[in-house]
Amino acid sequence: MHHKFYKYQGTGNDFVMIDNRDNTFSKNDTKLINTLCDRKFGIGADGLILLENDENADFRMIYFNADGNESSMCGNGGRCLVAFAKQLGIIQNKARFIAIDGEHEATIDENGIVSLHMKDVDEVTMKDDYTFLDTGSPHHVTTVENIADIDVKAAGAAIRYSDLYGKAGANINFVEQLETDKFSVRTYERGVEDETLSCGTGVTAVAIAMKVTGKTQSNTVTLVTQGGELKVSFIQNSDTNFTSVYLTGPATFVFKGEITW
Numbered sequence: 622m623h624h625k626f627y628k629y630q631g632t633g634n635d636f637v638m639i640d641n642r643d644n645t646f647s648k649n650d651t652k653l654i655n656t657l658c659d660r661k662f663g664i665g666a667d668g669l670i671l672l673e674n675d676e677n678a679d680f681r682m683i684y685f686n687a688d689g690n691e692s693s694m695c696g697n698g699g700r701c702l703v704a705f706a707k708q709l710g711i712i713q714n715k716a717r718f719i720a721i722d723g724e725h726e727a728t729i730d731e732n733g734i735v736s737l738h739m740k741d742v743d744e745v746t747m748k749d750d751y752t753f754l755d756t757g758s759p760h761h762v763t764t765v766e767n768i769a770d771i772d773v774k775a776a777g778a779a780i781r782y783s784d785l786y787g788k789a790g791a792n793i794n795f796v797e798q799l800e801t802d803k804f805s806v807r808t809y810e811r812g813v814e815d816e817t818l819s820c821g822t823g824v825t826a827v828a829i830a831m832k833v834t835g836k837t838q839s840n841t842v843t844l845v846t847q848g849g850e851l852k853v854s855f856i857q858n859s860d861t862n863f864t865s866v867y868l869t870g871p872a873t874f875v876f877k878g879e880i881t882w
């Protein structure tokens with residue numbers, strides 16, 4: 622089999638994109654997806670995303686982590702998929718698509734900045750040493766000092782595999798406040814089982830967690846990741862109810878090629 626692929630990155634969170642509107646990609650082949658994402662034996666990426674047809678929307682997003690397994694929502698991947706849909710000529714400057722967590726709307730400007738409407742949040746668990754919430758994917762948020770010195774892979778894995786999250790696990794975010802409405806974030810992603818340079822659902826969770834815990838008073842928060850800056854804005858309706866949640870930042874085409882398997 623042959624297939625064209627496109628490589629995209631959103632603040633350093635990188636993805637193999639495949640136009641699967643003809644349904645010819647072997648999406649149940651976990652080993653194939655894992656190998657395509659492998660940085661030594663394949664193209665190299667944090668995840669692989671299929672763009673498929675949907676009867677009631679511009680397209681459908683199917684997301685796989687680098688381990689080859691289909692997973693929950695990917696915010697940076699969703700932003701990159703909007704840029705990919707524009708490159709394919711499916712959309713112009715706005716999109717409506719279906720992902721595993723439901724319908725999403727997005728806009729893309731002439732500089733490739735994508736603003737993605739994320740799912741509403743109505744449950745936030747606050748503990749003494751962490752906050753947990755689901756922004757399309759499950760996120761553990763913990764504040765730290767000297768974030769640059771954290772061994773994110775080791776510390777993240779210890780929490781991800783702890784009894785707290787059981788077999789399903791969670792993504793683990795470490796946060797340090799930089800200004801009243803600006804935070805530095807480093808994320809351990811399940812399914813990649815390592816630190817990624819940025820995580821869209823992760824920074825969304827961090828922004829909301831920082832608002833809920835009173836670290837910021839702002840409804841627009843800047844998140845500095847290892848791969849660049851993202852903005853999250855929202856409307857807070859009650860202590861733990863957030864709507865109109867938007868994740869905004871760059872989504873960039875890197876290269877394209879062809880795979881044979």
Ligand SMILES: N[C@@H](CCC[C@H](N)C(=O)O)C(=O)O
Nearest residue numbers: 692695696697758820821822
């Ligand atoms: N990088 C993503 C999150 C991808 C999903 C995550 N690894 C999981 O399985 O929960 C993002 O940008 O949101």
